Amino acid sequence: MRRPKPKCSGARKQRRLSEAQEIQLLDSWIEAGIPDPGTNPLAISPPPPDAPIGRTKDGSFSPYAGVRFFRQLPISQRTKDGLAPKYVEMSDIQRASLPHSLCGRDILGAAKTGSGKTLAFVIPVIEKLYRARWGPEDGVGSIIISPTKELAGQLFEELKTVGKHHSLSAGLLIGGRKDVDAEKERVSSLNILVCTPGRLLQHMDETANFECSQLQILVLDEADRILDAGFKTELDAIISQLPKRRQTLLFSATQTKSVKDLARLSLKDPEYISVHAESVTATPEQLTQLAIIVPLDQKLNLLWSFIKANLKSKILVFLSSCKQVKYVYEVFKKLRPGIPLKCLHGRMKQNVRMATYLQFCEETSVLFSTDVASRGLDFSAVDWVVQVDCPEDIPAYIHRVGRTARFRNAGKSLLFLMPSEKEMFTKLRAVEPKIPIKLKKAKEPVSVSALLSSLLVKFPSMQQLAQRAFVTYLKSIFLQKDKDVFDVSKLPIEDFAVSLGLSVTPKLRFLKRKSNVHMSSTKTTEEVEASDDKSKVHNINSQATVRSDDVEDDVLLPKESPSFEPEGDKAELSTRILKKKKLKINMHRPLGTRVKYDDDGNVIPPLAALADKETGDGSIHLGTVKERYEKLREAMKVRDKEDKLLHRQRLRDKRTKEKLKLKKRKEEAEEGDTGDDHSDSDENEQRNPKRTKIYFDDDDNDEVDDAKAAKKSDSVTLAEQEALALDLLRSMHS
């Protein structure tokens, strides 16, 4: 008698397939199902909820027409198991991009904040390596780069969730972690790296045997951010060490389309998938956006009143520098508003930062943060995003408000604008697609200035915090690029100091030195990153940029520029150091005469030595002092000139050496490029004496160095030596 076959679901059937069978099936399914390049699968939609896969409404064949759920995708059962039960139905960006990315195309994906871009790249990363049967011996198969440590951590968690049934290995490489040595030992055997650019480059520079020549898929999350000037040097150095033949996925809510940027990444016919391009608004529809005009000296009062009025809400507050974050957090904590307060900025230790991020995800509280939290972070259920300091541009605004109203949830945002920043409101209203922001009138806030000033008296350490907050805020305005919006001269500076509780307005030296300021656009764009990794790269790039994510306020200033020395103690300290340095220079550069001793062993001053040489008896003929001084001066000039020439020659030699090195490397790399697949790893190895400083080779920088060196020897040596000689003359007179 025939036994009836047990009924089983499609999923179970698939589970019975061996890995090899499943991969074969997926490959053929993907191959058969590749839509025409350029076809946006959403264009065929919306499919009816029960549409069978492969049939559109009109009955014609289109493999993705009916796909709405993850389970309908040609992805492994292990990934489906990782997605369920949390993720069932795809979001727009997932539905639009996955068919393309799964079949290996390069993607430029743009979709509103909180719309699910993370899964849109995590799934193809896992699937690509799974289908290639990637194992520990294959090394790094995928790199996911994020601009900040917290975001990298978050992506890593998502990767772990979705990939938990796979046997791939993954690692989180971010700066600030102490176990670098342990990391170095493991990193080469990891299959997927989630990292910040600095730490990845640190491994490329320092870790023996670390190489990425087999890389299959590269992802840049917050791609426009990573491609901007702030990360340029790191990214270029990283890209130069990756194989050109790879899949590249770029995702962001504010995507770049710059041909130059894309050329840097060698994208091949990328699909530009912008699912919300047709949308009426650039921000989530469920987001209510308000702006309020508030004078600078009323900002803290208004913020305090706002917090007191919303004690049951989870509030994320953006300030422009970490010193402001510190100050506002510290004083408000002392004033006890009745809701837990937290702060997040790039100067905090990595473990504290991570803990704060996690706590804020869990707890109804107020988080004061710099832009380190503005991109990508998925704090759950934030009720309000309050921007106390105006964002530097529209993308920054979009990312900040995007921390609320995520994935179909509602949220509210409030932007404080000073009267001088009204232009920002006009700009926000003018963009296409629109930002539906409304202007609201502020109620009379409760004043906390008096309380703050008594706090500063009681806690003198706060005084310093307040001063620093004051100075860095004004500097940040001063250094902003958009002068239509940011104008430090229009601000009520004295009132601002009072509002922070300061009894004396700190000096603003940078305003006086305005004329000396060279404000390159890269320096003012954003702050930094990822103090990320205190890797060499940052020193090398001291010229380069001011980035935002992690090192904000210090970054507001070009650190190498003496015209931006901080106020107060630090300024004094640095002046002292400068003086010392000058003296040192002089000590190493004597006056161009041999040191002579008299019979008692005392040093004979140079002029006296000169006189001795001329008269033979050590006596000085006052009538000839001027003449001798002139001679000495001439001698010094000649010596100075020689020094300069020598220094320049040294620089030139150094540059030539660097150039030769680079040329050799390029030639080797080109030779490698023409080789077959098998030579890939060799190619990379050669290309990678890598790890040496390709980024040193910057003619412009060298010129700057030359000029600086020349200037230094002019201004320091000659002038000081003249002064010293005069002093000597005078002392001899007397």
Ligand SMILES: Nc1ncnc2c1ncn2[C@@H]1O[C@H](COP(=O)(O)OP(=O)(O)OP(=O)(O)O)[C@@H](O)[C@H]1O
């Ligand atoms: N298909 C889905 N079903 C249910 N929830 C989802 C889905 N996709 C994503 N989510 C959830 O939506 C939230 C936002 O997702 P994600 O962080 O990927 O957004 P994003 O587009 O990357 O945002 P941002 O632009 O701010 O980086 C997350 O909590 C995520 O778990």
